[in-house]
Amino acid sequence: MDEKELKRIRIAKRIAQEFPDGAIVNLGIGMPTLVADCLPPGKSILLHSENGFIGLGPAPQKGNEDKDIVNAGGKPVSIVQGGCFFDSAMSFSIIRGGHLDYTVLGALEVDEEGNLANYMIPGKMVPGMGGAMDLVAGAKNVVIAMEHTNKNGAPKILKKCSLPLTAKGEVDLIVTELAFIRVTKKGLVLEEIAEDTTVEEVVKNTQAKLTIAGNLRKF
Amino acid sequence: MKPIKKASEIIEQVKNGSSIMMGGFMVCGHPFTLAEELLKKNVKDLTLISNDAGFPDKGIGKLIVNGQVKHLIASHIGLNPVAGQKMNSGEMKIDLVPQGTLAERIRAKGAGLGGFLTPTGANTEVEKGKKKFEINGKDYILEEPLGADFAFIKATIADKNGNCFIAKSAKNFNLVMAMAADYVVAEAEEIVEAGELDPDKVTVPGVFVSSLVKAEINEKGF
Numbered sequence: 001m002d003e004k005e006l007k008r009i010r011i012a013k014r015i016a017q018e019f020p021d022g023a024i025v026n027l028g029i030g031m032p033t034l035v036a037d038c039l040p041p042g043k044s045i046l047l048h049s050e051n052g053f054i055g056l057g058p059a060p061q062k063g064n065e066d067k068d069i070v071n072a073g074g075k076p077v078s079i080v081q082g083g084c085f086f087d088s089a090m091s092f093s094i095i096r097g098g099h100l101d102y103t104v105l106g107a108l109e110v111d112e113e114g115n116l117a118n119y120m121i122p123g124k125m126v127p128g129m130g131g132a133m134d135l136v137a138g139a140k141n142v143v144i145a146m147e148h149t150n151k152n153g154a155p156k157i158l159k160k161c162s163l164p165l166t167a168k169g170e171v172d173l174i175v176t177e178l179a180f181i182r183v184t185k186k187g188l189v190l191e192e193i194a195e196d197t198t199v200e201e202v203v204k205n206t207q208a209k210l211t212i213a214g215n216l217r218k219f
Numbered sequence: 220m221k222p223i224k225k226a227s228e229i230i231e232q233v234k235n236g237s238s239i240m241m242g243g244f245m246v247c248g249h250p251f252t253l254a255e256e257l258l259k260k261n262v263k264d265l266t267l268i269s270n271d272a273g274f275p276d277k278g279i280g281k282l283i284v285n286g287q288v289k290h291l292i293a294s295h296i297g298l299n300p301v302a303g304q305k306m307n308s309g310e311m312k313i314d315l316v317p318q319g320t321l322a323e324r325i326r327a328k329g330a331g332l333g334g335f336l337t338p339t340g341a342n343t344e345v346e347k348g349k350k351k352f353e354i355n356g357k358d359y360i361l362e363e364p365l366g367a368d369f370a371f372i373k374a375t376i377a378d379k380n381g382n383c384f385i386a387k388s389a390k391n392f393n394l395v396m397a398m399a400a401d402y403v404v405a406e407a408e409e410i411v412e413a414g415e416l417d418p419d420k421v422t423v424p425g426v427f428v429s430s431l432v433k434a435e436i437n438e439k440g441f
Contacts, residue, residue, distance in 0.1 A: 074274075167343065
């Protein structure tokens with residue numbers, strides 16, 4: 001497994017520990033999807049798929065796919081026992097109405113005020129926001145899963161987002177391969193750092209101001 | 220009793236410039252038979268309302284590739300690169316709408332509402348040109364209803380009164396779209412006599428449906 005993949009799995013594992021028993025969670029496409037493979041045994045956590053069900057299960061074996069059970073990327077998946085299907089208006093009532101405990105999404109930029117930019121780069125990437133804006137506006141807890149810096153090594157955790165926002169002030173947690181950061185009314189609090197990094201390293205790679213928690217832990 | 224028609228008869232009613240809602244989510248629960256007939260007849264200048272732009276080689280995606288769509292209203296076009304190219308070149312106008320807002324705008328039309336207030340998109344580019352309200356300290360924007368000349372939905376089973384059962388995650392936009400268009404066609408994998416569909420298993424009440432078409436193409440999105 002290459003270094004990048006190990007980083008991604010570390011992020012996914014840390015996020016998976018956050019969910020309490022019984023949580024309903026929506027995982028975005030990409031790195032957030034890895035969280036599904038890291039859910040702790042013994043906890044009952046149900047995944048919400050915004051195209052219309054709660055109880056998202058793994059992809060079936062080839063040949064056993066059901067054309068009517070797909071995930072939000074259109075890929076064949078399954079539904080677990082105790083799951084349920086519904087239509088799009090109901091799915092987004094669940095999301096906007098605050099009935100979803102967690103949403104985990106990737107980010108292009110996130111800032112000190114909990115603002116998130118993750119759906120477009122003007123002139124370059126304009127795929128549409130899909131369900132991201134509703135998820136971020138409605139979920140009780142918004143968790144960002146991302147690499148700490150972009151592919152050029154520049155910080156993605158900024159004083160102020162420069163790209164068009166997906167939502168203002170909705171992010172609650174930011175988890176990267178280096179750090180576990182909570183967004184509070186007083187700004188960003190560094191609560192945990194990865195076992196192979198230092199506070200200095202995290203601060204150097206973060207543009208936003210970080211308050212270091214008194215009981216800083218390692219993960 | 221709702222008339223059972225051929226897909227070709229339905230598409231004869233569609234004019235250049237018509238607006239059509241098409242159910243489906245990444246072509247799961249998508250009316251492929253009606254989409255194929257639209258392609259065959261090469262109806263032009265369509266306004267299509269759909270969750271997404273599908274894939275370039277399937278259903279609605281083929282209509283976009285074939286240049287039949289003047290205006291697309293969708294939440295996501297990322298898996299059909301041709302849609303993005305046509306948007307950038309100005310050949311096709313695309314309105315990108317948050318998915319929940321799209322579903323609710325369509326539902327609002329079908330439910331006789333003048334719009335609704337949503338927090339989704341407040342304080343982002345989505346709020347441009349819209350009225351904004353603060354209620355109990357939270358920002359909301361006014362979103363207006365969205366209807367169309369036609370809705371083409373996909374049903375698993377339809378009875379001859381137009382009641383439809385839609386299986387599993389194929390429900391997606393099909394229910395709200397059935398509520399929101401002047402003429403609604405349910406493309407059904409199976410058509411049964413009235414009374415053969417359990418009233419408790421009805422996803423779309425027949426009251427919304429104008430006519431039925433037997434699905435001849437039941438493609439998969441994968």
